[in-house]
Amino acid sequence: MNTQTTAAHVANTKQATIRTEDSKLKALIFDVDGTLSDTERDGHRVAFNRAFDEYGIGWHWSVETYGKLLEVTGGKERMQFYVEKFLHDSNVPDGIMERIPELHQAKTRHYTELLSTGAIPLRPGVERLINEARQRGFRLAIATTTTPENVTALLTHTLGADSISWFEVIAAGDIVPAKKPAPDIYDYTLREMKLSADECIAFEDSANGLLSTSGAGLNTIITINDYTRNHDFSGACIVLDQMGDPGDPFTVIAGEAYDASYLDCDLVMKLHQQTISNQA
Ligand code: XBP
Numbered sequence: 001m002n003t004q005t006t007a008a009h010v011a012n013t014k015q016a017t018i019r020t021e022d023s024k025l026k027a028l029i030f031d032v033d034g035t036l037s038d039t040e041r042d043g044h045r046v047a048f049n050r051a052f053d054e055y056g057i058g059w060h061w062s063v064e065t066y067g068k069l070l071e072v073t074g075g076k077e078r079m080q081f082y083v084e085k086f087l088h089d090s091n092v093p094d095g096i097m098e099r100i101p102e103l104h105q106a107k108t109r110h111y112t113e114l115l116s117t118g119a120i121p122l123r124p125g126v127e128r129l130i131n132e133a134r135q136r137g138f139r140l141a142i143a144t145t146t147t148p149e150n151v152t153a154l155l156t157h158t159l160g161a162d163s164i165s166w167f168e169v170i171a172a173g174d175i176v177p178a179k180k181p182a183p184d185i186y187d188y189t190l191r192e193m194k195l196s197a198d199e200c201i202a203f204e205d206s207a208n209g210l211l212s213t214s215g216a217g218l219n220t221i222i223t224i225n226d227y228t229r230n231h232d233f234s235g236a237c238i239v240l241d242q243m244g245d246p247g248d249p250f251t252v253i254a255g256e257a258y259d260a261s262y263l264d265c266d267l268v269m270k271l272h273q274q275t276i277s278n279q280a
């Protein structure tokens with residue numbers, strides 16, 4: 001599509017509402033940590049520290065250190081990265097690498113306990129968008145690096161236990177060999193749903209997430225958070241500070257929001273149509 005056609009298309013898209021049945025979009029695929037909920041700083045980080053205390057190994061991950069550790073996705077992989085890149089050999093507890101799986105189980109226990117207190121809510125607009133997508137017949141899935149129990153606990157304590165069944169695929173954790181930024185978890189989700197990448201749109205919060213979706217050929221809506229606001233999001237459909245809600249508008253960091261002030265299915269369909277037209 002040439003520049004003129006693209007401009008005309010964008011102008012049309014701006015005015016028109018796309019009917020669900022006219023959109024090629026069939027499914028919405030959500031990342032969890034940082035996207036559905038701000039889980040890292042006050043959830044995962046705290047749970048890691050509680051597990052370290054429980055095991056008496058004397059580690060403590062500050063908010064700042066944890067930001068650096070987020071370069072690596074996956075809790076077990078993150079602990080290995082910490083040992084290899086952050087500790088001097090003399091500070092490495094004996095046999096710690098072999099104990100990482102056990103330490104990680106303790107971390108998962110602390111994390112799910114934290115979620116059960118209701119301490120970690122969904123981000124603005126998430127519940128509204130999911131409800132609207134369900135009403136309008138979009139298929140839903142989750143593609144995340146975190147442990148499956150963590151997803152179940154988050155959904156149960158925010159949207160209710162029934163919400164687990166709203167997602168036809170919950171792809172999580174070690175289900176694939178390579179975690180994000182590898183595309184494996186999104187490739188797996190697409191295969192399970194028997195959908196092509198251009199029939200879906202993904203929601204992510206981080207550069208690792210975007211590398212993963214892009215590797216799977218998916219278009220991606222980014223909502224940043226404090227840990228990811230300086231990441232490189234080139235190639236995303238749009239970059240927002242949050243999904244927003246009526247009365248709680250988003251800020252557009254990059255991209256075209258078609259005069260919307262919060263992310264709803266109409267805007268999601270416009271963003272999807274715009275990007276698949278540009279790619280044609
Ligand atoms: C999320 C993660 C996760 C959590 C920890 O990445 O990196 O590893 O921090 O989860 P993304 P576990 O949002 O890109 O999927 O400890 O359960 O592995």
Ligand code: MG
Nearest residue numbers: 031033034205
């Ligand atoms: Mg994330």
